[in-house]
Amino acid sequence: MSSSTTSAPAPRTGGSPLARVDAALGRVPMYRVVSLALGALVLVSFFLAITRSLLPSVFRLEAMALTLVVLVGVSVVANALLGLAFRVRAHTESAVITGLLLWFLYWPTTDTAQLAWLAATAVLANASKYLLAVRGRHVLNPAAAGVVLVLVVQELASVDPAHRVYTTWWIANEPALVPLVLAALVVLWRTRRLDLGLLFVALAGVLVVLGLLNSTDLGAGTALEQYVVSSPAIFLAGFMLSEPLTLPPRRAQRLGVAALAAFVFAWPQFQTILLPQPVDLWVFESTAELALLASGAVAFVLGQRGGVRLRHTGTRRVGAEVWELRFAPRRPVRFRPGQYVELALPHRGSDRRGVRRVFSIVSPSDDPELAVALRVPEPSSSYKKALLALEPGAVLGATGVGGDFVLPRRPGPVVLVAGGIGITPFLSWLRSPEAEGLDAVLVLGVPDADDVAYRDELVAAGVPVVLVAPGAPADLPPGWRHLPSAFLTADVVVDAVPDLGERTAYVSGPPAMVTAVAGGLRRRARKVRTDSFAGY
Template sequence: MTPTLSAPVAARLRLVTALGRLSAYRLVVVVLAALAAYSVVLGALGWLPFGVPAMLASLLVCLAASYGVNRVVAAAVRVTPQADSSLVTGLLLYFLFWPSLAPLDLAVTALAGTAAALSKYVLAVHGRHAFNPAALGAFVVGLTGWGAAAWWVGTPPMLWLVLPGALLVLYRVQRLAMAGLFALVALGVFTAAVAQGGIAPLTSVGQAVSQGPLVFFAGFMLSEPLTMPGRRLHQFGYAAVVGVAYALPFTLGPVSNSPELALLVGNLLAFVFGLTRGVSLRFVERRELTPTSHEFVFLPSRRVRFAPGQYAELSLPGGGPAGAGSRRTFSFTSAPSSDLLAFGVSTAPPLSPSKRSLMGLVPGQRVYLAAVGGDFVLPRDTDDPLLLVAGGIGITPFASMLRAARSSGEGRDVVLVASVPTPAELAFAGVLRASGARVVVRASDGGAPADFAEDAGSAPFSAARLRELVPDIDARTAYVSGPPSFVGAVARELREAGARHVRRDAFSGY
């Protein structure tokens, strides 16, 4: 039981939960498909400068090249193809190249789709491509001299749906701040550059937003998770670099500035500095944590750098349409010093496709860690007192934190407060017992917790109750993890109770 939410907060959490049922890739597919349908309607109404037959032909070629080549290459190298990723690439290319019925134009579009699909295998390490495929496909076409990306999506009629679609995607992947920084930098550089020609700042900003691909670029390409850094600070630097490259005019031989080149520059820097590397994982075993949760253990092909509290994006077999693979995020439960990687997952029915894929793994089977990310990490100052509040399976990042603190000998002052349906649903009991942390457990059924934990009773986590359970809460940095409704309600009560800082990590479903 958690405190009552106000109507606006409850509505926002319902949106988060609904979006969480879709993977980020599936959401992008849905939004881009809606944009494609919208563009065809605009073409039929004469609001776009090309006819419906040309648009449909271009769309078909983009999807066929991206999806078809991806399936063929995946079969040749015996890996599971990522259907959603291929559809995203094909749909993105549709908005980049001018629709046409001319055979040569369609051939150039097909070349872009082929180059994009091949880049996912040729320029990839352990299931993670180094460059945004759509941007690379457009750049390759530009180098040939046979054509160039037109980015026709950057037109005023399209903006009416591109803007809300981009905001929805950025909200889902929690990249609004990063995209905002990119836009500020790009608009600032662009305004300064055109000011020399006597164009007023407001005019230049309006043109860049309504008559250019900036919004589409930020929402659907800059936010691509596999080619960006995982930590927020690195993401801001990445966005700033791409923003400068996006807006700064230059020509170097046959190469001149373009949106696709700007993104590739950012991708390259992130890859060179080791911020975007994939890892092959060999499945070792599945451990039961509680009657409705399991820990999945893997042996990585090399040491994985992560901070306790972060998550990994795993590329799983199955889990998608027509047997295609899927990518989903899971919190680390192992310590960074461990030779093995572990992830805690709720396995209560009904199981999602990704969870069915996990449950079906057999020892020795390989999956790929495509990305590491998240800023739900402990403060560097080990003297900072901590309050960790977990709702159900939200305890998983805390398991990694406590394991890491114990393995490194850190003497952190930690109070962990957990809310579970029954005492039997408290995961990582052994980790909690060995951690030395003060553990307080609230069971919804009123059952008494294990002997190493204090009984919090059945009262909800209101501000007053939290102050009773943790009298020195105003001296502690608080972390809250669990389902969105739990996190949203408890974070508000933590702030009201006087917690110094409140960090949040919502499990929106997978």
């Protein structure tokens, strides 16, 4: 899961809609996808208000605009001031997203007292990123943390209920349903969390509908329609539950957290089946925020809790634009071959993508040091420049280790398909003791046959390699074959591996390549597993 954009031969994506979507979304940082999706929903909401598709007495344009300005403006200012106080560079786009999320949670208002409380919510939400964070990792979803903290403060301060602010999650309305679904799907697809979102929405739906059938006279169809149209499940799944920094590292863990969130979310309806009397939830009228808090807390427990400090020991070039960086952990870091590490590197002039990146670990599992590789084209991001500028002895933190693209315990015959820098997880596989006796064929796509990153390491691993490149190499190592092709496609893999039907295919690289190649292999290989960078 290297965060570098691969330089592999691009797959032909013209006939694959999913590959075209991946190619388009892959060029946009994750935070930008989220902010654009939320911005589109803001425009949709104003259009619905102008056309009076939303309740006119509540959704007045001046109230919507004023509330939006207060929440986003205060969020950005508070985040900037907190960054100065904690001596870190504030991530402005993250603050904008927090403000936009909160805008969809509260009724629009022009009341001064309520606007003040909304401003306090934005401040507390951004403060949670600094105060409720461990080694750069959010413990709780910031927007949900802000909502809960304000509810508690209002209760403890005995604020007049008429002046309190309560969440309504008003984005869950029938006129906005289709745009909301489309926006949520885009975000979930970009973040590779579609399975998580679908599980949450489906399981919460089942529990809510069962509860409504038990406690009301609604029919099944009406209860389901009420859930889909009126509950914030879709918005929560697409824009909040999918937040990478509040999810555990493994897929099974993430799905378990989604199931927990669904149960908490559906509790007000589902509890009627289990209990004779409803449980008092204190100040919480909505369990949506509680679902996010519960899932975030469990995710933190499941994640990398021990501090990971890495001392830089050296940098070396392993390809024309590919560099390897090695780090000595202050204490051993346990990982399985194929997993990734997220590195946090605060630096001056950081760009919109922030100060964290995810990189596949290239070192074998028995190496006391941790190595990552990245492609650094020109021009490059501020993060990559800062990473390459590290001097030996520099220390940085790792906010997490995880990933499911791991060397299987009983793999059987496999074919490893890598596009460019997508070779990195396979390097960890092939060089680890766990790979002894592995029956593997590597199909590697690169744009230049004479520029193969980690060529010597691959030769030493002894695995048969099929090199896919448009030009003939000057020399080919023993056991390697060359297929002249400008594109790494499923058909090329079929030609390269005659016994493909007996092998499990593992495909690694940029999203567009992975989608195109994996889709073409699903009926040809015994099984297909994928790894692609979703990004930040």
